[in-house]
Amino acid sequence: MPRLLVFAMPAALLGVLAALLAACGGDGGDRRVIQITQTDDACAPLSVDVRGGEKVRFEIKNDGKKDHEVEGIEGMKLEELLIPAGRSRSLDYTAPKQEGAQKIKCYIPGGSATIIEVKVSAVGAALTTGPRVTKKPAKDTVVVELDSMTVTADKPAAVAGPVKFRAANLSNVDVHELAVLRVLPGDEYENAGEIEDLRPGASGEVTLDLPAGDYLLACLIAPGEYGSKVGHFPAGMKMAFEVR
Numbered sequence: 001m002p003r004l005l006v007f008a009m010p011a012a013l014l015g016v017l018a019a020l021l022a023a024c025g026g027d028g029g030d031r032r033v034i035q036i037t038q039t040d041d042a043c044a045p046l047s048v049d050v051r052g053g054e055k056v057r058f059e060i061k062n063d064g065k066k067d068h069e070v071e072g073i074e075g076m077k078l079e080e081l082l083i084p085a086g087r088s089r090s091l092d093y094t095a096p097k098q099e100g101a102q103k104i105k106c107y108i109p110g111g112s113a114t115i116i117e118v119k120v121s122a123v124g125a126a127l128t129t130g131p132r133v134t135k136k137p138a139k140d141t142v143v144v145e146l147d148s149m150t151v152t153a154d155k156p157a158a159v160a161g162p163v164k165f166r167a168a169n170l171s172n173v174d175v176h177e178l179a180v181l182r183v184l185p186g187d188e189y190e191n192a193g194e195i196e197d198l199r200p201g202a203s204g205e206v207t208l209d210l211p212a213g214d215y216l217l218a219c220l221i222a223p224g225e226y227g228s229k230v231g232h233f234p235a236g237m238k239m240a241f242e243v244r
Helices: 011-023
Strands: 032-038 047-051 055-062 068-073 081-083 088-094 100-107 113-121 127-129 140-147 150-153 161-169 176-184 188-198 203-210 213-218 238-243
Touching (some): 081 088, 127 203, 150 238, 176 203
Antiparallel strands (some): 176 188
């Protein structure tokens, strides 16, 4: 029978290993992943949105030929991390509870540098994102209710132009989101905008500048996201909607 060899690890080395695991997101917690991509010219995206108190994980991929570094600046509590050329690293971050903006410096020492703005919204507020988000006054308002794999709206259609969507998550247990999907040829969709991460009992709103066409109001929570065992969209969490 083969013998199992056990080696004692020095306490100092254990401390170093623990620090490395913490820097690389080793806690295994339920964190939303935010991707950061590095090239030798710049880093992207230029801004990200988080909620006050939200725990996120920055997954940082270096696609360049030079080593990069990232660190929080101007008071942001994000430790400095080296990402070697062609490698990926991760950093866990907990946003402060107060609304405001924080900054990440993504750079090559002695070379290019990008400042990424981390926009912190009020505690419990839903994030609103998408290419058609607008601050124009709404011409129409649609009230949407999200529940266990169902999406219902108070009207089946809206007038083209700025449309305000007010969404409420009626579920007692599930996190939902409202995505407004424009139907394109070839069974494809454009995600015109969404209200993300609506926890049980939460609500949010977003105004989208929409052209006429066919749409779906849907939830895009994926398997494993917030503990969900199924994808909400393929499970039927969607409804047809028209913009005239």
